Amino acid sequence: MADWLDKVKRNPSARWIGVALIAAALATLPIVAGEVGGRGWVRIVDFALLYVMLALGLNIVVGFAGLLDLGYIAFYAVGAYTYALLASPHFGLHLPIWLVLPLGAGMAGVFGLLLGAPTLKLRGDYLAIVTLGFGEIIRIFLNNLNAPVNITNGPQGVNRIDPISFGGFMLAKPLDVLGFSVPSVHLYYYLFLMLALLVIVVSLRLENSRIGRAWVAIREDEVAAKAMGINTRNIKLLAFAMGASFGGISGGLFAGFQGFVSPESFILMESIVVLCMVVLGGMGHIPGVILGAVLLAAMPEVFRNTIVPVQRQLFGKIVFDPEVVRMLLYGFALVLVMLFRPSGIWPSTTRKRELAS
Amino acid sequence: MGAVNLDILLQQILNGLVLGSVYALVALGYTMVYGVLGLINFAHGEVVMIGALSTLSVSRLLHNVFPGLPGPAVLLFSTLAAIPVCMLLGYAIERVAYRPLRRAPRLAPLITAIGVSILLQNVAMVVWGRGYHSFPAYVSTEPFQFFGATMTPVQVVIIAVAIAIMAGLMVLVHRTKLGRAMRATAENQSVAGLMGVDINAIISVTFVIGSALAAVAGVMVAANYSIAHYYMGFVLGLKAFTAAVLGGIGNLGGAMAGGLLLGIIESLGAGYVGDLTGGFLGSNYQDVFAFFVLIVVLVFRPSGLMGERVAERA
Amino acid sequence: MDRSRAVSFTLVALAGFGISGCGKQEPPAEAKQAAAAPGISELVVKIGHVAPLTGNIAHLGKDNENGARLAVEEINAKGVVIAGKKLKIELVGEDDQADPKTGTVVAQKLVDAKVNGVVGHLNSGTTIPASKIYADAGVPQISPSATNPTYTQQGFKTAFRVMANDVQQGKVLGNFVARNLGAKTVAIIDDRTAYGQGLADEVAKAAQAGGAKIVAREFTRNDATDFRAILTKIKGEKPDAVFYGGMDAQAGPMAKQMRQLGIKARFMSGDGACTPEFMKLAGEAAEGFYCTQAGLPLERMTDKTFADRYRKRFNAEVQIYSPYSYDAVGVLVDAMKRANSVDPAKYISELPKTSYSGLTGRVAFDEKGDVKNGAITLYETKQGKLNVLEVVGGSTDTPAAQAARK
Structure with missing residues (x-):
């Protein structure tokens, strides 16, 4: 498998064929998925792409800089609420997406700095609990800022958020192209895919930049990094802000896609799920993180669709509650993957080499 | 608001102490494991839950077989039955989910812990059902007056048990041979191994003791609130983890102090901050107060209140 | 450059995964319809039900599903005839984990499965975002328990509830x-x-x-x-x-x-x-x-044996909303009967005219889809x-x- 991969990598024409195949696969994915499995699957893929962005953002903090963050979903929430409050009837504001989305990313970045500043001295598990607390604080404020002044509409959430649109072109409505009607979930897929690719490219560029190497240096040995002249404070803050802004973009897209946000979408369990994606896929390794995000986002849904038919096949009726089986399998998967591949499903080879030598 | 009502203030402090003792009981288990292994055992809260629910099942059985048995005796015997269940569970969790990962990247055991947590919750849901269980008042929950405030016997028991367990653990860690081996393992596993300490055995024992504590904690929680549920471990574990870090994770006295402090902050925070801020920050921000104090403490003391990086770690 | 290659391969894996995941689907409804009973042919109708079946209100979610299931089983046993065919309802139960995002995913899944109507969801927080998906697909939705006023104020023709709002x-x-x-x-x-x-x-x-x-x-x-x-x-x-x-x-x-x-x-x-x-x-x-x-108290309900039948069937007590999910199924079938069609596009116009004598009292809807003059006990x-x-x-x-x- 690895040999084959290497061969393809070395051969330039095979490489281009590979890229073309992948592009074609990604372009047709929603059409194939929609035809074979139904639009529900396209929606699941849409969410998986949002999770890819989230996981890549968290990967900067956890994977590159080695800072354990258990409250990451707060930045997703900040992005989502920025969009929701600035483009919905709640305040009567309807700002366009090209303004709201960067604004959400920026807001999330600011919150990233807010979290980063007081926690610079903390390490490991102490950092984990403070970030966890930070995530909860954000959620609690979102849940309660409906009184005395109604800002977030509290637990009721913000409804009727403007769907994502560019000029007069609405993603929430099916698009007619040459007599074919492209459903709304497909349109969202292409938008999310483009932004996910953008996030991937930015991540890749960051990884090989001065900043990326500084992050890795801090992760491996903070004292040594400092001794080498790295401004650890600024570099760590940058990691928090960058990671957070990815979360903010993803959150904004979520708000526009769902049309409704409420604090229940940003609970601690979501932070844990995103962390699982990063670690399970292969911390610090971008392809691994993407894989982890896609796997964990899709796994419960795959189980949801297979448990009942499989049981019918095996026993002729439903013996075990599908919900219970689904969560049991999910738990098992987390444990088993970590036991057999402690550095993740697809860890970075460079890092393995470094550790081995 | 006018003058502070002293009876109410005393009641709030008592509330905080009881809640804090509950947190401390669970936090002691976290801190034990962390002290020796440097690992957050995220599944600890679920062991607490299993402890409470299996005690409930055994107590129902006992009650049916020996209807005449007095309540406290039923509770005692069924707790004694639940303790080995949790010990076995703790041993199994360590053996299966943590031991193979001792040399793995730091976050790997965290993920298995989360996986184990999800597994235990769902197994408990299958065994004990989705509903809430009413936990019978084996120890009286009838209140009595205490200087203008009210308390229940079960609350007195909780505070006493928390203190007794902390004291017992301190003696164990600092006065016994086993304790010395634990401290040696905490200090440096490989060196301790070279000195003839059976590292694997010590770590197993730590988990087993921590899980036995979890069983007791679970029973106390269920008895205090007269309720048990397959989901009860999650929130409790989170609060206890916060308490352990606040006190300085790995430090037994710190877990107790952190627990009590957290309980009192929550109680007084919910009781008074609303009036102090003119109703802006009411009891809806109860958890914010707790996390805020935690962050402030950690900014000034990055290892928690009592967490000094010396051999003091249990 | 090596790295971008690796990314591309991840994406291939992504694509492959999505496709292989899609292969595992239940057979379409038409296949089942073919296997009809002799004599009078069967008309298979799928009714979706959504509630949280995991998490801290899982017991209430199961109660809702049980209520709907009992209604479905009783209607099937009774043998309702629509358009000359015997109605056979299949209940498609889904878990939304009380999570708004999962709520929309399962809603879309039900729409894909071509359900003829939906009973759910339990929480207002999942009902509201899901209602948009049902509305876009034209699938009637009756919530047995979402009490937040917003749900019916969005102007969707498909959104109804059989429970008095907050x-x-x-x-x-x-x-x-x-x-x-x-x-x-x-x-x-x-x-x-x-x-x-x-x-x-x-x-x-x-x-x-x-x-x-x-x-x-x-x-x-x-x-x-x-x-x-x-x-x-x-x-x-x-x-x-x-x-x-x-x-x-x-x-x-x-x-x-x-x-x-x-x-x-x-x-x-x-x-x-x-x-x-x-x-x-x-x-x-x-x-x-x-x-x-x-709604009406159990003992004043038109059918007093509901609690007994429920206990007998599920070996559990009625919690809160199961009589409403039971009625919600009844209201859907009632509208289908009056329209003499199970096609959502056809029978949806009958729903606002509902005057159904259910367990929980007389069910009729106002112009928004809220239950009219709902009894409160x-x-x-x-x-x-x-x-x-x-x-x-x-x-x-x-x-x-x-x-x-x-």
Whole structure:
């Protein structure tokens, strides 16, 4: 498998064929998925792409800089609420997406700095609990800022958020192209895919930049990094802000896609799920993180669709509650993957080499 | 608001102490494991839950077989039955989910812990059902007056048990041979191994003791609130983890102090901050107060209140 | 460059995964339809049901599903004929984990599975985002338990509910506490969920309108067990009554802790805590508790054997909303019967004209899709039982009216 991969990598024409195949696969994915499995699957893929962005953002903090963050979903929430409050009837504001989305990313970045500043001295598990607390604080404020002044509409959430649109072109409505009607979930897929690719490219560029190497240096040995002249404070803050802004973009897209946000979408369990994606896929390794995000986002849904038919096949009726089986399998998967591949499903080879030598 | 009502203030402090003792009981288990292994055992809260629910099942059985048995005796015997269940569970969790990962990247055991947590919750849901269980008042929950405030016997028991367990653990860690081996393992596993300490055995024992504590904690929680549920471990574990870090994770006295402090902050925070801020920050921000104090403490003391990086770690 | 290669391969894996995942689908409905019984042919109808079946209100979610399942089984057994074919309903049960995102995923899944109607979801927080998907697909949705007013205010033709909303219920409760109980001072607690906060705000409004003063407004969480801090604070304010907006799992221990702290105030709550589960958890402290349920009380329901049939079938007690999910299925089938079609596009126009005599009373909808003049029943706990105190609103279903419909 690895040999084959290497061969393809070395051969330039095979490489281009590979890229073309992948592009074609990604372009047709929603059409194939929609035809074979139904639009529900396209929606699941849409969410998986949002999770890819989230996981890549968290990967900067956890994977590159080695800072354990258990409250990451707060930045997703900040992005989502920025969009929701600035483009919905709640305040009567309807700002366009090209303004709201960067604004959400920026807001999330600011919150990233807010979290980063007081926690610079903390390490490991102490950092984990403070970030966890930070995530909860954000959620609690979102849940309660409906009184005395109604800002977030509290637990009721913000409804009727403007769907994502560019000029007069609405993603929430099916698009007619040459007599074919492209459903709304497909349109969202292409938008999310483009932004996910953008996030991937930015991540890749960051990884090989001065900043990326500084992050890795801090992760491996903070004292040594400092001794080498790295401004650890600024570099760590940058990691928090960058990671957070990815979360903010993803959150904004979520708000526009769902049309409704409420604090229940940003609970601690979501932070844990995103962390699982990063670690399970292969911390610090971008392809691994993407894989982890896609796997964990899709796994419960795959189980949801297979448990009942499989049981019918095996026993002729439903013996075990599908919900219970689904969560049991999910738990098992987390444990088993970590036991057999402690550095993740697809860890970075460079890092393995470094550790081995 | 006018003058502070002293009876109410005393009641709030008592509330905080009881809640804090509950947190401390669970936090002691976290801190034990962390002290020796440097690992957050995220599944600890679920062991607490299993402890409470299996005690409930055994107590129902006992009650049916020996209807005449007095309540406290039923509770005692069924707790004694639940303790080995949790010990076995703790041993199994360590053996299966943590031991193979001792040399793995730091976050790997965290993920298995989360996986184990999800597994235990769902197994408990299958065994004990989705509903809430009413936990019978084996120890009286009838209140009595205490200087203008009210308390229940079960609350007195909780505070006493928390203190007794902390004291017992301190003696164990600092006065016994086993304790010395634990401290040696905490200090440096490989060196301790070279000195003839059976590292694997010590770590197993730590988990087993921590899980036995979890069983007791679970029973106390269920008895205090007269309720048990397959989901009860999650929130409790989170609060206890916060308490352990606040006190300085790995430090037994710190877990107790952190627990009590957290309980009192929550109680007084919910009781008074609303009036102090003119109703802006009411009891809806109860958890914010707790996390805020935690962050402030950690900014000034990055290892928690009592967490000094010396051999003091249990 | 190496790295970008690797990314590309991840994406291939992604694509492959999505496709392979899609292969595992249930066979389409047409295949099943072919296997019809001899004599009269069968008409297979899929009704979706969504509620949280995992998480901390999983017991209520299962109760909802059981209610719908019982209705489906009974209708199938009875043999309803539509368009000359015998109706065979399949219930497609889904778990939304009380999570808005999962709610939309399963909604889309039901739409894909070409369900003819949906009963659900349980929580307002999942019902609202999902309603948009059903509306886009033109699939009628009846929620048995989402009480947030927003749900039916979005202007969707597909959104209905058979349960009185928070405003309706809050008015009855607030009125009762101020007028009937004569409480001058009231303390209000809620659990900061969309349901709890919505209801508590409405109760506070109505109680104030009735002349009572709100002396404390406190909050807890829907996974909390310790309420002593807020209750102690309330004790200091000495209110005549305490209202809790939230679920039974919190209200039970709360009632106990009120008693332990020596609070003498009347304790009351809404439908979320008006359950056998509350009685069990509060024990003796349940005495003198008031609560409301939207709809008619079980013993005044047109069909008094519902609770027995439910117990026999599922070996469990009726919790709260199962009579409503039972009725929701009935309302859907009733509309199909009148339209003589199971096609959502055809029978949806019949739903607003519904006048259905269900377990929970006469079900008719107003222009928004809210249940019209929904009955609200006040209960009081006496000697360990929930006793009906008063039924507010609701049209009485006389035998003559029933006969006229037949």
